[in-house]
Amino acid sequence: MKYTEKVSNKLNELLEKNYDAEKGYLNSAENVDSPKLKMFFKNRASERSIFAKEIRTEILSYGQIPEDDGSFKGLMHRNWMTLKSLFSSNDEEAILEEALRGERASLEEYTEILKEDSFAPSTRKMLENQKQQIQSAINSLMVEEELA
Numbered sequence: 723m724k725y726t727e728k729v730s731n732k733l734n735e736l737l738e739k740n741y742d743a744e745k746g747y748l749n750s751a752e753n754v755d756s757p758k759l760k761m762f763f764k765n766r767a768s769e770r771s772i773f774a775k776e777i778r779t780e781i782l783s784y785g786q787i788p789e790d791d792g793s794f795k796g797l798m799h800r801n802w803m804t805l806k807s808l809f810s811s812n813d814e815e816a817i818l819e820e821a822l823r824g825e826r827a828s829l830e831e832y833t834e835i836l837k838e839d840s841f842a843p844s845t846r847k848m849l850e851n852q853k854q855q856i857q858s859a860i861n862s863l864m865v866e867e868e869l870a
Contacts, residue, residue, distance in 0.1 A: 729845070730786030732835055736849075737777045737789050739831060743824060744770035750821055754814050762866065763821070766859055773852050780845050815867065822863045829856050 747767035751760045781788040832853040836846065 726784040726786060729838075729840055730781045730784045730788075732838060733777050733781050733784075733845075734786075734789045736831065736835060737774055737781065739828060740770045740774040740777060741789070743767075743828060744774065746824060747821070750817050753817055756814060759814060759818075759866065762862070766821075769855060769859070773855075776848055776852070780848065818863060818867045822860065822867060825856055825860045825863060829853065829860060832856060 744767045747763045747770060751763035751767065754760055754763065778788040832849060836849055836853065841849070
């Protein structure tokens with residue numbers, strides 16, 4: 723496997739997960755009543771869309787083909803969140819918990835991929851910036867969860 727393939731494969735994994743996160747946040751926005759939470763989830767979805775565009779650009783810069791959609795696992799998680807919200811006594815709290823769980827998983831994935839030493843400095847900087855924004859989203863979700 724060539725260097726560029728190895729790097730683009732790692733980036734494609736993150737790209738799929740960002741597609742999943744974007745769709746998950748849009749799904750969450752549809753399943754809450756609070757205007758504040760709706761806006762929070764829509765903002766997170768927009769942020770993940772930007773992450774995906776940045777990662778797509780990086781993959782293309784390596785001369786590789788970016789993924790076009792999320793993963794089957796992400797689809798299943800969104801379906802689970804929808805089902806869980808239907809049966810939960812406190813929909814918003816359950817959705818916040820799932821969003822927090824998803825963001826923590828994303829943070830772990832970014833931490834893991836950043837252990838890779840074959841990224842160009844610009845790619846590493848982009849990934850570190852995205853990781854910081856995910857950490858910020860986790861902090862915000864924790865505050866929202868306390869208020870719910």
